[in-house]
Amino acid sequence: MKPVLSERAITLKRNISPVRQIMSFANPEYFKQLGLDPAEVISFAGGWVNHAAPVELQESYQEIFNDKNLLHKSGGYSPTLGMPECKEALVKYEQHIYDLNGLTPKQIAIGASSTQLTFDLMKVLLNPGDKIALLDPSYCNFPTQIIAALHVTIVRFPVVDVATWKYNADEKIKQFADFIRTEKPKVVLLVSPDNPTSQVLSDDFVQAALKAVEEIGSFLVMDFAYKDIVFLEKIPQYYSLAPSDHFLSIHSNSKWSRSLGRRLGWIEASEDIIESFESVQGSSILCPDTLHQMALTNYIHKAIEKNTFKPYIQQVREQYKKAAQETVTAITEQLGLPCFTPQGGLYTCMKVGMDGAQFVEGMLKETGVLFIPGWGFGRTLQNAIRISYGPLVNDHPKIHQGMKKAREFLDRNSHLQSQ
Numbered sequence: 001m002k003p004v005l006s007e008r009a010i011t012l013k014r015n016i017s018p019v020r021q022i023m024s025f026a027n028p029e030y031f032k033q034l035g036l037d038p039a040e041v042i043s044f045a046g047g048w049v050n051h052a053a054p055v056e057l058q059e060s061y062q063e064i065f066n067d068k069n070l071l072h073k074s075g076g077y078s079p080t081l082g083m084p085e086c087k088e089a090l091v092k093y094e095q096h097i098y099d100l101n102g103l104t105p106k107q108i109a110i111g112a113s114s115t116q117l118t119f120d121l122m123k124v125l126l127n128p129g130d131k132i133a134l135l136d137p138s139y140c141n142f143p144t145q146i147i148a149a150l151h152v153t154i155v156r157f158p159v160v161d162v163a164t165w166k167y168n169a170d171e172k173i174k175q176f177a178d179f180i181r182t183e184k185p186k187v188v189l190l191v192s193p194d195n196p197t198s199q200v201l202s203d204d205f206v207q208a209a210l211k212a213v214e215e216i217g218s219f220l221v222m223d224f225a226y227k228d229i230v231f232l233e234k235i236p237q238y239y240s241l242a243p244s245d246h247f248l249s250i251h252s253n254s255k256w257s258r259s260l261g262r263r264l265g266w267i268e269a270s271e272d273i274i275e276s277f278e279s280v281q282g283s284s285i286l287c288p289d290t291l292h293q294m295a296l297t298n299y300i301h302k303a304i305e306k307n308t309f310k311p312y313i314q315q316v317r318e319q320y321k322k323a324a325q326e327t328v329t330a331i332t333e334q335l336g337l338p339c340f341t342p343q344g345g346l347y348t349c350m351k352v353g354m355d356g357a358q359f360v361e362g363m364l365k366e367t368g369v370l371f372i373p374g375w376g377f378g379r380t381l382q383n384a385i386r387i388s389y390g391p392l393v394n395d396h397p398k399i400h401q402g403m404k405k406a407r408e409f410l411d412r413n414s415h416l417q418s419q
């Protein structure tokens with residue numbers, strides 16, 4: 001008799017997850033099935049960055065590889081919650097870039113990535129049957145991660161006015177705080193800058209949410225995967241907030257330093273949470289990668305000493321800000337459809353006036369231009385798509401070329417756009 005897998009595994013396999021759909025859409029084999037030449041496809045699908053990693057970070061890896069002793073050291077296990085010297089360096093980074101004071105190494109746990117840290121964190125913060133609140137739209141991997149971690153209910157708070165295509169979080173601050181007080185989620189999970197909208201939550205919005213979670217005895221978790229890629233003149237004050245009993249944050253090395261494949265992330269949380277995190281992380285990854293921690297530690301010290309850290313971050317921000325402007329301009333000129341103006345991150349969301357998945361499929365087949373359907377990010381994006389300029393940060397002509405081609409599809413299919 002063939003053994004049966006767990007119900008959770010079967011359910012997860014049965015329900016197509018947005019991330020799996022994104023991955024399968026972007027598969028060159030799929031392009032070939034559609035009769036497209038993969039090399040000719042213009043993709044706005046990738047949720048990844050394409051700028052150069054900091055020179056000193058590249059050098060740090062080279063130094064390790066050129067030194068037998070360091071290379072040997074990098075092959076050893078790290079402590080479960082990360083190397084003390086790397087935690088100290090992260091404290092220094094937060095102080096140097098964001099004037100974040102009051103953070104201590106004991107409030108840091110280093111992990112393999114923010115994906116793994118989020119998954120493990122769910123088990124530390126939530127009990128089966130609890131509620132977790134997400135904005136709508138929000139990062140499309142969260143629902144699967146949350147459900148894969150444990151049985152909890154996800155409640156959503158919409159922050160897009162679908163009719164006017166306005167991101168309206170700031171108009172609904174009181175409603176959001178009331179929503180938290182009424183629904184009583186154990187965790188409120190926010191992202192800023194956000195994926196998929198690239199909006200930066202305001203201080204007022206975050207402070208109101210924090211006050212509400214304090215009142216009901218819950219946690220506000222901020223996913224800071226895009227923290228350093230922000231275009232606003234004024235950086236929000238919650239960027240400099242030390243962890244507390246109610247506030248914790250998840251960080252990633254993937255985006256700012258273009259280290260997506262060199263998996264490293266960390267959380268900043270109360271000592272209590274960090275201590276409880278140890279046995280969960282010990283069970284999932286045992287310990288974070290030693291090589292990446294060594295290289296990052298060395299980089300942070302060197303870049304602060306040489307005064308190159310802030311200029312690097314500034315330059316990265318400018319690169320993506322420019323790519324964001326080019327994308328919005330190309331959309332406006334070629335397609336004339338409503339989209340959000342990015343305040344950070346890698347994306348915008350465009351209302352397409354028809355089912356987003358149908359739009360994406362038709363677009364790819366007819367023009368070889370790839371977008372991501374909005375449904376996976378929440379109901380508000382059912383008739384919308386996510387457009388990423390991250391991979392094309394150094395190729396602005398391709399952004400314009402892609403939108404020009406996309407226009408062909410619109411010219412032929414405008415009758416489908418009703419909503």
Ligand SMILES: Cc1ncc(COP(=O)(O)O)c(C=O)c1O
Pocket residue numbers: 047113114115116139191194195223225251252253254260264265
């Ligand atoms: C909001 C958000 N959080 C987390 C991640 C995953 O980051 P990591 O590479 O650290 O797992 C992503 C990746 O796109 C993201 O958009």
